[in-house]
Amino acid sequence: MSIEVSIPTPLRNLTNNQDTVQVSGNNISEVIEQLDVQYPGIKERLADEQGNLRRFVNIYVNGEDVRFMQDKATAVKDGDEVSIVPAVAGG
Amino acid sequence: MSEPYFSSLKCRECGRLYPKKAVHVCEYDFGPLEADYDYERIKSVLTRALIQSREKSMWRYRELLPIDGEPTVGLQVGFTPLVKADRLAKALGVKEIYVKNDTVNYPTLSFKDRVVSVALSRAKELGLKTVACASTGNLANSVAANAAAAGLDSYVLIPADLEQSKVLNSLVYGTKVIGIHGAYDQVNRLCSEIAGKYGWGFVNVNLRPYYAEGSKSMGFEIMEQLGWEIPTHTVVCMASGSLLTKIYKAYHEFIKIGLVPESKFTVHGAQATGCNPISLARKSGTDLIKPQPKPNTIANPWPSALRRTDIMRCGPWSRRVAGRRMRRMRRSLRASSCWPRRRVFLPRQRAV
Ligand SMILES: [Zn+2]
Numbered sequence: 001m002s003i004e005v006s007i008p009t010p011l012r013n014l015t016n017n018q019d020t021v022q023v024s025g026n027n028i029s030e031v032i033e034q035l036d037v038q039y040p041g042i043k044e045r046l047a048d049e050q051g052n053l054r055r056f057v058n059i060y061v062n063g064e065d066v067r068f069m070q071d072k073a074t075a076v077k078d079g080d081e082v083s084i085v086p087a088v089a090g091g
Numbered sequence: 092m093s094e095p096y097f098s099s100l101k102c103r104e105c106g107r108l109y110p111k112k113a114v115h116v117c118e119y120d121f122g123p124l125e126a127d128y129d130y131e132r133i134k135s136v137l138t139r140a141l142i143q144s145r146e147k148s149m150w151r152y153r154e155l156l157p158i159d160g161e162p163t164v165g166l167q168v169g170f171t172p173l174v175k176a177d178r179l180a181k182a183l184g185v186k187e188i189y190v191k192n193d194t195v196n197y198p199t200l201s202f203k204d205r206v207v208s209v210a211l212s213r214a215k216e217l218g219l220k221t222v223a224c225a226s227t228g229n230l231a232n233s234v235a236a237n238a239a240a241a242g243l244d245s246y247v248l249i250p251a252d253l254e255q256s257k258v259l260n261s262l263v264y265g266t267k268v269i270g271i272h273g274a275y276d277q278v279n280r281l282c283s284e285i286a287g288k289y290g291w292g293f294v295n296v297n298l299r300p301y302y303a304e305g306s307k308s309m310g311f312e313i314m315e316q317l318g319w320e321i322p323t324h325t326v327v328c329m330a331s332g333s334l335l336t337k338i339y340k341a342y343h344e345f346i347k348i349g350l351v352p353e354s355k356f357t358v359h360g361a362q363a364t365g366c367n368p369i370s371l372a373r374k375s376g377t378d379l380i381k382p383q384p385k386p387n388t389i390a391n392p393w394p395s396a397l398r399r400t401d402i403m404r405c406g407p408w409s410r411r412v413a414g415r416r417m418r419r420m421r422r423s424l425r426a427s428s429c430w431p432r433r434r435v436f437l438p439r440q441r442a443v
């Protein structure tokens with residue numbers, strides 16, 4: 001078992017065009033670190049030098065926005081679904 | 092054809108340039124892409140006289156809208172009345188107020204016709220055959236009607252539990268309505284997956300850089316209708332925040348190309364108390380905007396689709412308007428002979 005991460009289109013050139021990938025980790029920071037080990041370069045797209053999520057990057061754990069939980073420290077466990085989504089404004 | 096005045100798409104975060112395709116986010120930081128123009132060249136051709144010689148529609152400012160050639164969709168949109176509302180000014184105790192009545196836009200009676208006609212004109216230039224949107228109201232109607240007129244296939248994605256009656260208007264235009272089960276992130280992902288896989292143009296997703304620019308036309312018209320000047324105060328209903336930022340941009344563009352004199356102005360955003368995520372964020376000093384899943388207001392937003400924008404950056408503040416006050420304001424507006432769904436109050440001397 002591991003965590004399933006959905007990759008949005010702008011990042012798929014880093015994941016060999018895979019739209020979902022499997023990683024392990026106990027929180028969002030670790031998931032991002034693990035992603036970067038498997039797909040080098042992905043971390044700097046998602047987080048700044050201090051490791052904070054970039055302004056326009058949204059990460060959801062089982063449909064919940066991590067910014068309204070513990071942000072990059074939000075805990076994840078095996079079987080969770082993490083999705084990375086560019087911000088989209090309403091209409 | 093000569094070189095277009097609209098040069099490229101530019102990331103608002105890092106400034107990287109992108110080709111003028113159906114893309115909306117920067118690959119490096121997910122920053123939103125925005126249309127960039129050759130203002131020097133526009134300045135050399137666009138004069139008040141040229142604008143005034145053209146049809147009374149939003150397209151009289153076409154050099155400042157993100158299309159390459161002539162517009163093809165929504166040619167009649169815009170140039171709605173700017174109504175001087177003396178009785179309203181008196182009731183509110185200010186010297187002079189104007190109301191921009193965008194409820195008389197063709198064909199679907201809302202300001203969405205502006206943004207949609209730019210998005211669809213660009214969609215045709217890009218060779219897209221199918222356009223779509225995720226919406227529950229005005230936007231769906233506008234996409235359905237304008238797509239039908241333009242001969243484009245259209246789809247409207249709505250929450251699966253939305254009442255049928257809300258989309259009846261859109262169905263009349265022959266659009267295909269699809270109910271979606273899922274949370275915000277899933278709907279959002281679905282839209283960009285479909286856009287990527289089938290080459291559809293989602294007006295508020297991959298066509299957003301074009302779509303959003305359409306809102307500027309309301310600002311251009313206000314300045315021209317006031318006799319080529321910027322109102323001291325502009326009050327804009329907040330909705331997704333896009334209209335407010337684009338009116339602000341429009342004012343700056345006219346200053347930049349010398350169509351209006353530079354002056355001090357403020358753009359204010361108004362939100363109903365029952366659904367005021369931007370106002371709340373502003374008050375708590377954060378730029379983190381929390382969606383309100385259960386709005387309680389007579390206004391008609393889709394708050395779950397609201398996300399961080401750069402509203403905070405452009406300086407205006409937002410003010411909440413309670414339901415009772417909003418009803419009272421609507422009554423005053425009706426009394427002054429116009430009742431816009433999109434309220435733009437334009438007091439020129441004092442803030443309301
Ligand atoms: Zn960027």
